[in-house]
Amino acid sequence: DAGVIQSPRHEVTEMGQEVTLRCKPISGHDYLFWYRQTMMRGLELLIYFNNNVPIDDSGMPEDRFSAKMPNASFSTLKIQPSEPRDSAVYFCASSLMKGEQYFGPGTRLTVT
């Protein structure tokens, strides 16, 4: 099993640009989670899906952030427009039912 796959691994962009992060969960997993990790705020849940349906997006910081899961094997997190304070490592994780979560390698986003 390839595990959770995220792309890109690193993204450097200028303020105001659109950023799209991608995630492929482990096959057969029915939960998908998007997290953001910074030194100041730690590991924060942004949004999670169950069977492709968004369940809780209360952690999404602003309307600039949006996430979709068009099918069981793909999800995107989009930031438009991006700001320097969005710089962080973004992790995608998946799980079967409500068990252990398997994290992807993360995308390190830098907004200048």
Added chain:
Amino acid sequence: QQPVQSPQAVILREGEDAVINCSSSKALYSVHWYRQKHGEAPVFLMILLKGGEQKGHDKISASFNEKKQQSSLYLTASQLSYSGTYFCGTAAGGTSYGKLTFGQGTILTVHP
């Protein structure tokens, strides 16, 4: 609300033991423990469910006191590979069943 972990950091010699605590102000359904090494993704260690038994894996075990809303992670005869940041993630019941809130992390350093 974020669970509180203690201590914030601990330094050990190989072979020594450590305990990391996780305390929540909310009633909990489950507690997850993860370890993250620098520059890598969090890796699942174990999950403890309400009404479940103390879990163990090799020399790492954990307990869950539902009444006190606390969990503890026990590392015995520590090895160099145990170094990293340990996070507890807590889930409440009901509609928040699948949603984890992570503590701020405990940095564990094991020296030869």
